[in-house]
Amino acid sequence: MTKRQKRLFLLMCVLLGAFAVSPVSYGMHIMEGYLPVTMSVCWFAVCIPFWVLGFNSIKKNVEAHGKSISILAISGAFIFVLSSLKIPSVTGSCSHMTGTGLAAILFGPTAVSILGVIVLLFQAILLAHGGLTTLGANTFSMAIAGPIVSWLIYKGLDKAGVKKGVSVFFAAAIGDLFTYCVTAFQLAIAYPSQDGGVAASLVKFLGVFAPTQVPLAVVEGLLTSAIILGLESYASSELTDIGFLNGSQKA
């Protein structure tokens, strides 16, 4: 290795380190063109059953109460706006919420699979975050896997009698972390490392995205629980519209 090569290589590693610790917002959207075609198709196929389930539940809802289409639409727009806002952070850099935990707790995992794919589509079209070929993979991690985990944790802790603020915090934070693990896994199976295979690659991706995603998950948990508590204290009549306080989680 010549001196110049060594310097370049060092520069590359420093660059990686610098970008990895700068909390980047939409870091967990796999960008357009980043997955091979077979992988993209596979992730779309994985999503299809969830989409069918979600679509049918929304359809039934809209047929029963016509008004719910307007409520669903405004909820989707709300998730989009929430995820495009800069959230407060200690360092003053800009990062964003994923909103998956909040959406799952408010609207239930079935509706979120459809709302989520629309939000991700608009994020790709309007904000250039994520992409069309990677839509399947992104939907699976952010609108299916994350919300389901959040919702299960929320329900479980709620049944166990944990205080609402606490259970929402854990649901949102762990849902966020799970989303990040799924994305790292998606990247790892698309690009296994040469000598360690998928496992080594997974460790690399988890490690590189951890400095951003772990603090972000904590902040997201704090914000989500504050939002839910705020809603509960002065919006119970609106919340019955989306079936939050009834215990029926269907939007």
Add this chain to the structure above:
Amino acid sequence: MQYQNLIVFLIACILAMLLVVLLGAKKLHERRERLAHSHDHSHEDPCHGHSGHGHGFGKLKHDHSSGVFSIDYYAYISAMRGWNPAFKVFFSLLVLILCILFNSIYVSLFVLITMGFLIVYRGKIPFHQYFSTLTIPIVFVIVGSITIAIGFSREPMGEYNLHLFFFYIYTSKESLMKMANLMLKAMGAVSALYLMTLSTPSGEIISVMRKVHVPKLFVELMSMIYRYIFVIMETQRKMKDSAESRLGYVDFKTAVKSFSGTASNLLVVSLKKANAYYDALISRGYNGELLFLERKKALDAEQILLGCSYILLMCGVFFACRIPPVV
């Protein structure tokens, strides 16, 4: 480097650009006249009221770091807006998929350069604006690609090794090539996507989706969400301004409190609006389908010619520059 490949690649690029320029020149005169006659193009836009907000956002805050809707803004002012929307959607999707399928450095570079040229020259999007849009995914490209290229181990294993106290970071020429290929492929794909998003407003993309029979309820939800986004964004901006003017974001703790307060209040206000909008829709005879009057944008010979020859050129570059693909 293989000089033959380079030459083929350069010729293809120049041909594609010439094509764009020549086909444009023929039409330019005609279009200027048409534009002079009808400068009220806002009328054809069914969601004028809401997109108006988008314009305001775009104009006020140009750079992508703060302006959330700069892409939406440029989609409305693009000179390629008069093109047939279905053509733009399918053309850019086809180029996007081919770019990923071919998986060749030359094709990716070809797409990156010529798509950029098409968007800037024909779409009349300012170059620095296009460039700053291209840099949105740059962090993901850098972090993701370098992660793929390097490995960690206890012993020096690769061609290039870097010793860091306990372990080595290593890489090889092959993985560096793979990294470059992936970066270019992703950027090429992104620029193909931009051809669609920087020239076609979302309303038109949604109407193309309706034409290819995406489920009605899904399309309906999409068009409603698109409009609501601007309403909620506006409400949020006002709430944030008033919180900020009262020192609501002065330190981390207060900021968390204001942010979550704003967010939960935003949801309440939005839900109230959803009720009002539904009443408004019903009172105008809404029965589950929003239909908009659209201006017919004919698919003319220029677009077909450009599309076909572009795809042919792409295939040409691929077959002529066939280096063993780096998997």
